[in-house]
Amino acid sequence: MAKQSVADLDPTGKIVLVRVDFNVPQDSDGTITDDRRIRMAVPTIRSIIDRGGKAVLMSHLGRPKGEVNPKLSLAPVAKRLGELLGKPVVLAADTGGKDSTEKAHALSTGDVLVLENVRFNPGEKKGDDASYVAGLAGLADAYVNDAFGTCHRTEASMYAVPKTMKESGKPAVVGFLVEKEIQYLSDAVGQPKRPFVAILGGKKVSDKIAVITNLLKICDHVLIGGAMAYTFSLAQGGKTGDSLVEPDKLELAKQLIRDGGDKLVLPVDTQCADDFSPDANKKIVKAGEIPDGFEGLDIGPDTATRYVEIIRGAGTVVWNGPMGVFEMPPFDAGTKAVADAVASATASGAITIIGGGDSAAAVEQLGYAEKVSHVSTGGGASLEMLEGKAFKTVDILDE
Ligand code: AMP
Numbered sequence: 001m002a003k004q005s006v007a008d009l010d011p012t013g014k015i016v017l018v019r020v021d022f023n024v025p026q027d028s029d030g031t032i033t034d035d036r037r038i039r040m041a042v043p044t045i046r047s048i049i050d051r052g053g054k055a056v057l058m059s060h061l062g063r064p065k066g067e068v069n070p071k072l073s074l075a076p077v078a079k080r081l082g083e084l085l086g087k088p089v090v091l092a093a094d095t096g097g098k099d100s101t102e103k104a105h106a107l108s109t110g111d112v113l114v115l116e117n118v119r120f121n122p123g124e125k126k127g128d129d130a131s132y133v134a135g136l137a138g139l140a141d142a143y144v145n146d147a148f149g150t151c152h153r154t155e156a157s158m159y160a161v162p163k164t165m166k167e168s169g170k171p172a173v174v175g176f177l178v179e180k181e182i183q184y185l186s187d188a189v190g191q192p193k194r195p196f197v198a199i200l201g202g203k204k205v206s207d208k209i210a211v212i213t214n215l216l217k218i219c220d221h222v223l224i225g226g227a228m229a230y231t232f233s234l235a236q237g238g239k240t241g242d243s244l245v246e247p248d249k250l251e252l253a254k255q256l257i258r259d260g261g262d263k264l265v266l267p268v269d270t271q272c273a274d275d276f277s278p279d280a281n282k283k284i285v286k287a288g289e290i291p292d293g294f295e296g297l298d299i300g301p302d303t304a305t306r307y308v309e310i311i312r313g314a315g316t317v318v319w320n321g322p323m324g325v326f327e328m329p330p331f332d333a334g335t336k337a338v339a340d341a342v343a344s345a346t347a348s349g350a351i352t353i354i355g356g357g358d359s360a361a362a363v364e365q366l367g368y369a370e371k372v373s374h375v376s377t378g379g380g381a382s383l384e385m386l387e388g389k390a391f392k393t394v395d396i397l398d399e
Helices: 036-050 075-085 098-105 122-126 130-137 160-167 176-190 209-218 228-235 247-263 301-312 333-347 357-365 379-386
Strands: 015-020 054-058 112-114 142-146 172-174 196-200 221-224 269-273 282-286 295-299 316-320 351-354
Touching: 015 036, 015 160, 036 054, 036 075, 036 142, 036 176, 054 098, 075 112, 098 112, 122 130, 130 160, 142 160, 142 176, 160 172, 172 176, 176 316, 176 351, 176 379, 196 209, 196 301, 209 221, 209 247, 209 379, 221 228, 221 247, 221 301, 228 247, 228 295, 269 301, 295 301, 295 333, 301 333, 316 333, 316 357, 316 379, 333 351, 333 357, 351 357, 357 379
Parallel strands: 015 054, 015 142, 054 112, 142 172, 196 221, 196 316, 316 351
Antiparallel strands: 269 282, 269 295
16 A cells, blocks of 8 residues: 655644655765755655644764764754755754754744754664654654665664654654655566666675566566676686676576576676776777786676667666776766666656666766656665565555
8 A cells, every 4th residue: 555645744833753864975074065865855845844844854974883973963964955945954963852852842833953963872773772762753743754765774763763653643654755766666666667677787796686686587688787797707607807706606696697597688798907097908808808917897888789779678777786987987988878878768768767876876977867767865775675675664654
């Protein structure tokens, strides 16, 4: 059954506690380098405050390990959110303690309060610390989960807090972002328009075993790129030179090759180099023929041509992980060709979904973010959805 969303909630005169994912990248001076996650939460926040509610937002930022760390304060995030909303946003110094309770109760209609980093409190990761959970749950009249990037983690603000609020009769619903993410990812997996093409790349095959296994069951083609292709190549008896490989995953790669049959599409050539540098000596070789002293840093042009052809004919595309070292031209060529083909498929009516993390960064960097159906805000969370896992943090919310 469908989950209730923030649109089903009447926020008038209520304090609404919203778990958002404001885990944004920052440079060494604390300047936010990509505010996408903040922008994506704005529709939910606006829906609450524009309809007469008061919003109290909570998020983690980085990994402070249960200790206060001023470098991981949400102060810059609150400031940026204030700019996006065009109104001041107050920051509370704690999470469910004296300061946040006082500030939450002092809010007027339409006001927004951001709590400090929830991971400053060891109770957040622990999940079931009763006094920490009660402090947060007691702050508000309703709960909204709009933190898709954290939906695969049952930390206190994601699970115990809404559970406690529900037990005392308070509504707990999904926000617009979580609703949209789940709709895209679960529809893609549940009722894909065919041909359904998955593109998987990135560093390690070990990170993506579960997703490859699940997608091989439901996709028409699973295209492999990135460094993980070399573990498959090694498993086929190929030469991989100095490429990144996982020798302890060879049996598993062999198994996936056996199970995948024609569905599993591996690179036919490789762009390799004698150093991890743009100025290195470069060579294009056939897959499995990487000479000693060279490492594979991108799919080769013949592979790119083959992948582009398959992607252009797709009805649904999901993509997680770059085809090569996209951060370092010219080794971005394969990722660029794939991004361009995904954009073309979108223009021809395909549903195209980019997993979060590095693939989202790659399409943003290459200028394709607006040319695909959906760029997920969650790396780990979107992978788990594509693995076919359910989220306890969403299951617990009101139907
Ligand atoms: P992941 O987090 O597993 O999706 O991996 C993304 C990272 O893999 C990016 O930083 C890429 O630069 C890197 N990557 C992709 N292909 C290669 C390669 N052939 N050799 C080394 N690193 C790679």
